[in-house]
Amino acid sequence: MYNELEGIAHYLQQLPGSSIFIRYVKSSYQNDPWRSLLELLLFLFALRVWLSKRTRRDAEKGFVGLSSTEIDELVDDWQPEPLVPQAEIKQAPTIIGPPSIKPKVSQPGQPSDKARQVTNLVSYNFLGLLGDQRIKDAATKALRVYGVGSCGPPGFYGTMDVHIDLEKSIAQTLGTESAIIYSQGFATITSVIPTFAKRGDIIVADEGCSFAIRKGLQISRSTVRWYKHNDMNSLETVLDSINREAKRRKAPLTRKFICSEGIFQNDGSLANLKRIIELKKKYKYRLILEESYSFGVVGNTGRGMTELYDIPAKEVDILVGSMANTLGSAGGFCAGESVVVEHQRINSAAFIFSASLPPMLAVSANETLSILNSSSGPNIVHSLQTNIASFRSVLSTIDSIELASHALSPIQHVFFSQSKELQIISTSQKEKSSEEERVEAVLGDICDDALVNGVFITVAGHLRGQESDIGALSAGSTGIRVAPGGAPPPTEPRASIKIAISSALSKKETEKAALVVKNSINRVLKRRA
Amino acid sequence: MSRSSPTIPSLVISPENNGESSTQAQTKRRGRSSSLVSLQEVPADPQETLDQGALNNYNADWVNFKGAWLMHLVLVTLGKLLIDALPGMTQEISWTLVNCGYMAVTFLMFHHVKGVPFESNNGAWDELTFWEQIDGGAQYTPARKWLTCVPIGLFLISTHYTKFQSWLFAFNFVALLVTLTPKLPLVCSI
Numbered sequence: 213m214y215n216e217l218e219g220i221a222h223y224l225q226q227l228p229g230s231s232i233f234i235r236y237v238k239s240s241y242q243n244d245p246w247r248s249l250l251e252l253l254l255f256l257f258a259l260r261v262w263l264s265k266r267t268r269r270d271a272e273k274g275f276v277g278l279s280s281t282e283i284d285e286l287v288d289d290w291q292p293e294p295l296v297p298q299a300e301i302k303q304a305p306t307i308i309g310p311p312s313i314k315p316k317v318s319q320p321g322q323p324s325d326k327a328r329q330v331t332n333l334v335s336y337n338f339l340g341l342l343g344d345q346r347i348k349d350a351a352t353k354a355l356r357v358y359g360v361g362s363c364g365p366p367g368f369y370g371t372m373d374v375h376i377d378l379e380k381s382i383a384q385t386l387g388t389e390s391a392i393i394y395s396q397g398f399a400t401i402t403s404v405i406p407t408f409a410k411r412g413d414i415i416v417a418d419e420g421c422s423f424a425i426r427k428g429l430q431i432s433r434s435t436v437r438w439y440k441h442n443d444m445n446s447l448e449t450v451l452d453s454i455n456r457e458a459k460r461r462k463a464p465l466t467r468k469f470i471c472s473e474g475i476f477q478n479d480g481s482l483a484n485l486k487r488i489i490e491l492k493k494k495y496k497y498r499l500i501l502e503e504s505y506s507f508g509v510v511g512n513t514g515r516g517m518t519e520l521y522d523i524p525a526k527e528v529d530i531l532v533g534s535m536a537n538t539l540g541s542a543g544g545f546c547a548g549e550s551v552v553v554e555h556q557r558i559n560s561a562a563f564i565f566s567a568s569l570p571p572m573l574a575v576s577a578n579e580t581l582s583i584l585n586s587s588s589g590p591n592i593v594h595s596l597q598t599n600i601a602s603f604r605s606v607l608s609t610i611d612s613i614e615l616a617s618h619a620l621s622p623i624q625h626v627f628f629s630q631s632k633e634l635q636i637i638s639t640s641q642k643e644k645s646s647e648e649e650r651v652e653a654v655l656g657d658i659c660d661d662a663l664v665n666g667v668f669i670t671v672a673g674h675l676r677g678q679e680s681d682i683g684a685l686s687a688g689s690t691g692i693r694v695a696p697g698g699a700p701p702p703t704e705p706r707a708s709i710k711i712a713i714s715s716a717l718s719k720k721e722t723e724k725a726a727l728v729v730k731n732s733i734n735r736v737l738k739r740r741a
Numbered sequence: 742m743s744r745s746s747p748t749i750p751s752l753v754i755s756p757e758n759n760g761e762s763s764t765q766a767q768t769k770r771r772g773r774s775s776s777l778v779s780l781q782e783v784p785a786d787p788q789e790t791l792d793q794g795a796l797n798n799y800n801a802d803w804v805n806f807k808g809a810w811l812m813h814l815v816l817v818t819l820g821k822l823l824i825d826a827l828p829g830m831t832q833e834i835s836w837t838l839v840n841c842g843y844m845a846v847t848f849l850m851f852h853h854v855k856g857v858p859f860e861s862n863n864g865a866w867d868e869l870t871f872w873e874q875i876d877g878g879a880q881y882t883p884a885r886k887w888l889t890c891v892p893i894g895l896f897l898i899s900t901h902y903t904k905f906q907s908w909l910f911a912f913n914f915v916a917l918l919v920t921l922t923p924k925l926p927l928v929c930s931i
Contacts, residue, residue: 269877411864
């Protein structure tokens with residue numbers, strides 16, 4: 213035994229550097245067993261750490277490791293769903309030829325030669341400029357000069373003089389310092405929000421915001437607090453609670469935004485811009501206003517929410533709109549101070565990574581703007597407002613529906629009243645579908661009936677299951693999802709029929725179309741009862 | 742070094758969707774070996790995890806670069822030489838200063854400052870210290886082992902050269918505890 217130890221000690225002494233180690237151990241002891249024990253423990257701890265097995269990284273937690281055979285088997289098993297559900301396409305009515313206020317529409321499942329001329333309350337043809345000869349001419353002229361596409365992103369030889377002209381005239385129309393145009397309407401707000409807000413920033417948003425805004429908020433990774441739809445008291449309470457919370461936590465100062473729509477896509481209600489601006493100033497927030505459905509429509513000359521409330525557009529920090537609705541073109545715009553605009557030119561994903569708007573469409577949008585700015589502009593807007601009013605007056609006589617949209621909104625949503633909705637849900641045969649889908653089925657019957665009677669309307673389209681899929685929206689480091697006085701993250705939008713009113717129709721024609729819709733609602737509900 | 746992509750192809754199954762039962766049912770039916778399938782809870786904010794894995798974290802990845810380990814020794818030696826160069830410096834004070842200095846600097850860098858000094862991954866690392874960012878939160882990786890063992894080694898050497906004077910020993914030991922405690926896996930991510 214002793215010999216063995218001696219042998220080991222001898223062997224140790226043979227190792228290079230062992231003499232230093234032995235000297236160290238010998239001189240360390242120094243008649244102090246406790247300290248030596250401590251040092252030994254430290255050494256053992258280091259040894260234990262060194263010999264421990266690596267654990268998973270955070271991103272790997274919750275992953276299931278599969279062998280390559282298992283993966284192959286899963287891949288073989290996988291049956292891809294069709295990209296486009298065939299059945300739904302067959303059921304939809306089809307517009308034959310170019311869309312206009314009176315297009316030819318074939319009934320679902322019928323051949324195209326049986327198409328009938330109907331009144332179109334589906335297209336966002338608010339100003340009645342769909343297929344307008346002046347715009348057609350301008351577009352044709354631009355087509356001959358510039359060709360079809362712009363062939364490049366704006367920062368990379370995709371910008372042409374027509375784009376700059378359009379940006380200038382949007383800024384001029386609104387009275388802002390500058391404007392920037394995007395090539396897709398949906399992607400505009402989805403890209404603008406993350407351009408300015410990042411993780412840790414605070415956005416206070418209306419719970420009724422559209423899908424595009426919700427996606428933008430999600431992509432921005434900001435801390436999002438929701439306030440009750442169009443409820444200014446709720447907004448103030450939420451802003452106040454954020455202030456108090458920041459004070460309590462001594463949180464660093466971050467960028468803070470209020471986000472709202474002008475006219476809400478999901479229900480056609482009108483935001484109280486005046487109060488929002490007051491609150492934004494009081495609590496030192498910036499305002500992101502989505503004007504896709506209000507620009508070109510409200511206000512005496514159609515300049516949107518700011519004109520309606522008689523507020524200079526400069527007060528809105530980031531004013532976003534779509535050119536695919538009122539302007540009858542495509543793409544979107546964002547207007548504001550020139551620093552706001554210039555920041556987007558090098559930071560906004562949708563601006564940098566998409567080809568710019570085809571010049572032809574830029575010219576069309578510009579032409580619509582110049583018509584709106586001409587002396588006939590106020591008349592068009594006025595006749596649109598008259599049509600909305602007459603449409604609403606016809607439909608307001610039905611008890612079982614709710615006209616939740618504002619009297620100025622060019623899109624009018626027809627909801628069933630709460631009691632009717634509950635009744636439909638409980639008596640529906642479609643047991644497997646969601647509540648919204650059950651209501652939508654009945655609304656679809658109304659649309660079909662209206663089409664047979666010569667008015668083309670449609671159920672408001674939603675990506676069911678996607679729009680409410682924002683539960684993952686960051687609550688920030690605080691973990692609070694519902695601010696006091698605020699609203700929880702929004703869920704599925706209510707099912708409705710979305711009707712686009714147009715100034716292309718006369719007051720009488722609008723009333724007649726409204727009457728058809730009214731009769732269809734009554735007929736379908738009677739049939740169900 | 743390439744911590745952005747896990748080498749094993751993997752599948753996320755969230756526990757809420759009864760992923761466990763269906764996986765097991767499939768496993769039984771198909772007669773696969775079940776030893777490979779293990780389930781762990783999905784982290785609270787999947788978006789944050791997603792963003793963290795989206796790009797390389799240049800703030801923390803250098804610990805796995807070539808020469809990163811050697812650099813520690815080089816810097817400690819340089820610091821020692823620099824302090825020794827001061828007039829009137831004794832070995833005891835010099836070693837204590839080197840040890841405490843190393844502990845202070847690493848504590849500040851690894852355990853105090855949060856986030857990334859530059860724009861990275863849309864702020865996905867904002868709430869995490871450098872130590873928590875290393876190797877994407879995996880424990881007992883080579884880099885972590887090295888960074889845990891270096892201060893222990895440095896402490897043992899410096900107590901040795903301070904001739905075990907009790908006050909200097911106390912200083913050095915407290916400094917070691919302060920830097921070692923946040924390195925423990927249990928304390929991590931608090």
